[in-house]
Amino acid sequence: MNAIVKTGLLSLSAILSSPAVAHNISPEDITRMNEGGLLDYIHLGAIHMLTGYDHLLFLFGVMFFLTSFKDIAKFVTAFTLGHGITLVFATYLHITFNYFLVDAAIAASVIYKGFDNNNGFRRWFDMNSPNQLLMVFAFGLLHGFGLSTRLQQLPIYSDASSMLSKILSFNVGVELGQIAALVPMFIFLSLARKLASFKRLSLASNTCLIFAGVYLLFIQLHRYEHDHDARHAVKQATVQAMTAPKA
Numbered sequence: 001m002n003a004i005v006k007t008g009l010l011s012l013s014a015i016l017s018s019p020a021v022a023h024n025i026s027p028e029d030i031t032r033m034n035e036g037g038l039l040d041y042i043h044l045g046a047i048h049m050l051t052g053y054d055h056l057l058f059l060f061g062v063m064f065f066l067t068s069f070k071d072i073a074k075f076v077t078a079f080t081l082g083h084g085i086t087l088v089f090a091t092y093l094h095i096t097f098n099y100f101l102v103d104a105a106i107a108a109s110v111i112y113k114g115f116d117n118n119n120g121f122r123r124w125f126d127m128n129s130p131n132q133l134l135m136v137f138a139f140g141l142l143h144g145f146g147l148s149t150r151l152q153q154l155p156i157y158s159d160a161s162s163m164l165s166k167i168l169s170f171n172v173g174v175e176l177g178q179i180a181a182l183v184p185m186f187i188f189l190s191l192a193r194k195l196a197s198f199k200r201l202s203l204a205s206n207t208c209l210i211f212a213g214v215y216l217l218f219i220q221l222h223r224y225e226h227d228h229d230a231r232h233a234v235k236q237a238t239v240q241a242m243t244a245p246k247a
Helices: 003-016 027-034 038-050 053-063 069-092 099-117 120-125 132-151 160-192 198-243
Strands: none
Touching: 027 038, 038 053, 038 160, 053 069, 053 099, 053 132, 053 160, 053 198, 069 132, 069 160, 099 120, 099 132, 099 198, 132 160
16 A cells, blocks of 8 residues: 555544543643643644544545645635634633534534545435535534633633633634644645545545544544433432432
């Protein structure tokens, strides 16, 4: 197998085999950010994007058939605007939702992109794909909301005067992390397109995206189910304690 193909498959494997908590805000992050400055928020934003396997897989799918700088700039800008809008405004306005379900929806966006890249709409539904630029922007909004649900786990609301600065700093970090991820993707895809086997590689890679998205979708739904069960158990225990007859 060609070395370039091996490199790509190993990279995808590394992303999928990363620890399940890699995309979460850890207790250590919360403790560190409690007294952290703006540079700490920038750093955390960059790391969060670079360990966000769902974001990276979706970006890989977006980049797959983009060959000109104009197209790359157009689609990346649409995605950046989308996730920037919801990251900033949802966090600032404290709009949130269960982050396991949001991440499940983000996993579905990975499935969608792989399906679309394999010309699934034409093959299975005999129709053209929805407007690709509009869909990338819409999924950008979704990915930004996912980032916001994580950022809202941090103590950003404890100081109203610095809250917006912290949100914007985290967003800057996310953009820096995105750029760092896009560069190797661009290099890999530029080299891969020169292969005689690129058509087969394309089908295999985007099929892997679909399966990866399905895997991540079930992982997030599984986490939600366990989180829901745990919350329900706590609620039941609380009710029983409150209604139990006093000795």
